[in-house]
Amino acid sequence: EAGVAQSPRYKIIEKRQSVAFWCNPISGHATLYWYQQILGQGPKLLIQFQNNGVVDDSQLPKDRFSAERLKGVDSTLKIQPAKLEDSAVYLCASSLDPREGYNEQFFGPGTRLTVL
């Protein structure tokens, strides 16, 4: 079974530039998550989708971050404009419906973003 795919794996940009990350979840997984992981910390949830609807985006900095999941499959996360403090690893994960107890999240390899 194919895992969660993410691209790119690494990205270096200058502050005030924009960047986009792509995620393809495991087939059949209705729930998709985007996390920000700063070095030495645990993943912090940015946004959670159930199919193509947003379940939780309470910690998403909406003035600069946006995410979409068209057709309930692939997802993109965008940052515009980027700030130095956005340097982190951005993890995508997917799972079956956590409301039914299926909350094992399967993570992609992440995208390491460096903002200069």
Next chain:
Amino acid sequence: KNQVEQSPQSLIILEGKNCTLQCNYTVSPFSNLRWYKQDTGRGPVSLTIMTFSENTKSNGRYTATLDADTKQSSLHITASQLSDSASYICVVSAYSGKSTFGDGTTLTVKP
């Protein structure tokens, strides 16, 4: 506010030795607790899951325990190997499906 605290923040042990990592939580209402292993440059991978009624779960050399009364969990690693060097993250989920992540313990196993 739901919180998960892990200790120690980092740990260095010699190959072949045992170690125990701790996780304290205040997530309510509690549904389950998972331990994830995150290798450098990779995404986390689930090691064990425990529900309210389970107080121990093993996965090879990894044994997790749960005390739901004191809201504490531990992950014990037996006969450590170099490949155990990683970050170990405790994740506690509520019945709503919302999960709270700890900041992890970074384990380094030296030869």
